[in-house]
Amino acid sequence: MAMIPRLFPGVLVLLLGTFLLAAPARAEEFEVQIHHTEVLNPGISPRVGDVLSFVNHAEIAHNLYLTYEDGTVVTLDTQPPGTTKRAMLKQAGHVIVRCWIHPIIRMEFDVAPH
Ligand SMILES: [Cu+2]
Structure with missing residues (x-):
């Protein structure tokens, strides 16, 4: 009977260790600023599952879209x-960000596998 309390913390540590190893890497969020005629590329190195947040600092509207290497377009x-x-x-893979309204706007970066 006295063995159970002594073993229990060890089992907990094992379970916790398994959980931490199995847990996926946390997704990161990268902020990108958009101005009148450019998207400021902060030199990001994102992975699949990460989030890009585009902040419009211009006094005009934009309509960005991402083109993936296989041609998939996300508006x-x-x-x-x-x-x-x-x-x-x-x-x-390689991703190109452009604006439907302002063709001069362009930003490119690579996405690493998760
Ligand atoms: Cu635009």
Whole structure:
């Protein structure tokens, strides 16, 4: 009977260790600022599952879209001044961010596998 209390903490530590090893890496969020004619690339190195939050610092609306390497396009819809749009990165590989309204806007980065 006295063995059970002594074993119990050990089992808990084992369970906790298994849980920590099995837990997926936490997703990160990267902030990207948009101005009138450019998206400021902060030199991000995101992974699949991470989130990019685009903050519109311009006094004009933008409508950003992401193009993945396989041609998949994700549109973030119209983004009025002062608003933030978030995009969760779905695929590894090269991604290009452009604006439907202002073709001069362009930002590129690579997404690492999770
Ligand atoms: Cu724009």
